[in-house]
Amino acid sequence: MQTPLLSIKNLRTYFHLDEGVLKAVDGVDLEMQTGQTLGIIGESGSGKSVMARSVMRLIAPPGRVEAGSQILLNTNDGEPVDIAQLPYDGDALRQIRGKSISMIFQEPMTSLSPVHRVGDQILEAVLLHVTRDKTEARAITLDAIQRVGIPNPERAFLSYPHELSGGLRQRIMIAMALACRPQLLIADEPTTALDVTVQWQILRLMDALRNDLGMAILYITHDLGVVAQIADTVAVMYLGQIVETADVFTIFERPLHPYTQSLLKSIPKVGAQSRQRLEAIGGTVPVPINLPVRCRFADRCQFVKPECSIAAPALRLVDNGHAVRCFLHHQEVEHGR
């Protein structure tokens, strides 16, 4: 098997707050191959955004990617680099940001600078990573705007964000992320704020661009419908950890973790609001400060067993490519983290 494009090992991102240490991401392991779309799904507050931002090293104090975390990126020239070890604001990290990995953020309304023309905001990235030549960079920018299906690229280039609709702005964000042809695109709920038709257009667009450019996509959402449409592989996140991961068919056909099962049950019926948040599960996501050593889902689990309260299950392979963090599916109780 080829070396993975991205390999995250024991990623822990903690926020050191006055109230205690908030373990937003607490031991995530992930692998992504070139051309693969990995869907990350989980309720609000499960740590999806913090994980994605950690990969780009966009965590500001009091947050910190803890020592021992590894984020290995295979840039095709030599050994994989460990993003977690790179000096902040150093050349190496800035070569990865925007060039090897691009990110589309959760808020399309505020993710663009209000006082710069959107074309110039894309152009800036191209000038930084692709070419110093202004004319060529402009052509690349216009091409990127064209690719995301904006009818009049010249005009869009000159617009300011407030002159564009939410859908167009998000397309501009995608164009910006794609202009430098990254190996990996991280999309953090890029369509949540948009209405359903625009949402599907953008999903189809990203999938088409993935095929054209041969990049990998890390797609974060709490919408299972979206995951079904776009992902090859799915990782389910709960309280800073991955509780189950498998290919998209297995997740929908044979979910093992009780959390995944209740997420699936909470899918709205066809025709209902597909953007509805995943709130149908009893209880709410606690804030991950001072969690006891035990299964993090035990409080909300229907199938809770005595051992769930005394030890934390590890993420274990139960089938080819199918791993789950639950004692119900482990052969024997083990005392993991």
Place this chain on the structure above:
Amino acid sequence: MLNFIIRRFVFIAILLVLVSIVSFITIQLPPGDWLSAYVTALKVQGAQINEEIIEGLKIQYGLELPPVQQYFRWVTGLLQGDFGFSFSYSRPVADLLAERLPATIGISVLTIIVTYAIAIPIGIYSATHQYSPLDYTFSFLGFIGLSMPSFLLALILMFVGYKYFGLSIGGLNSPEFIGEPMSWAKFSDMLAHLPIPILIISLSGTAGLIRVLRGTLLDEIRKPYVDTARAKGLKERVLLYRYPVRIAINPLISTIGWLLPSVFSGQVIVSIVLNLPTVGPLLYEALRGQDTYLAGSIVMILSFFTVIGTLLSDILLAIVDPRIRIEE
């Protein structure tokens, strides 16, 4: 844009009319007028005064007219560039203004430049180094600057300068140059006298601006578009100045609106204390002596500069911030 400017000019005209009415009424409010105060003072000294001369003066200055007519006389004069006559100086107001306006405007413009030149770097530093020792120091100094009356600071500096450094920091020129024609030596002497009054006048404005800039910049730094810029691979320093600083500085342009009046009024007091040849002391004397036309004209001119300054800053803001145009 043109529409916007035209509308603003109409607004300015209305505003200036209101200012002229209010200032005229305020100046007329105390009982009596300049002439009766003058006559009383002469009588107290035992002088003999011919009633006819007094009547003549009254008619000459229009003091016998009802206040409304006096007001219109004054305003129509203003429109024709005639500022009236100063009773206490027995000279046309225009001459007095011509002597003192250049220094006034010069000091004001310099003060505003200094205000921005000090406030912007400190504001940026404080926001990007929030809760650092220097940030605390600047905040502390800023609160002193905001709460210390400028005349007190002027007095303290004068005292310290005189007592410990043997400096005379009053006036705009050393005694030997007063009355001399402008020369290179006089000019450099003036330059040496300028920093202290300018620093004093700019102090409270600077302190206010630092707080405004620090606050807005702290907000902007946390906005998502900053992460977008960072995710592109820009250097921290570059992205700081290109995005959040650029956006946080825009609204500072509109602070001219409150900076100008504060500079003018700060200047009146500081000029009196430091004996500067600006319109400040003139205004003060005119108000005390009920020298209606002199006081009214100074108030009108300062108001005029304020509204024009505000208009210019609004136009500038509309040019640098594309969002403004759409809201128009």
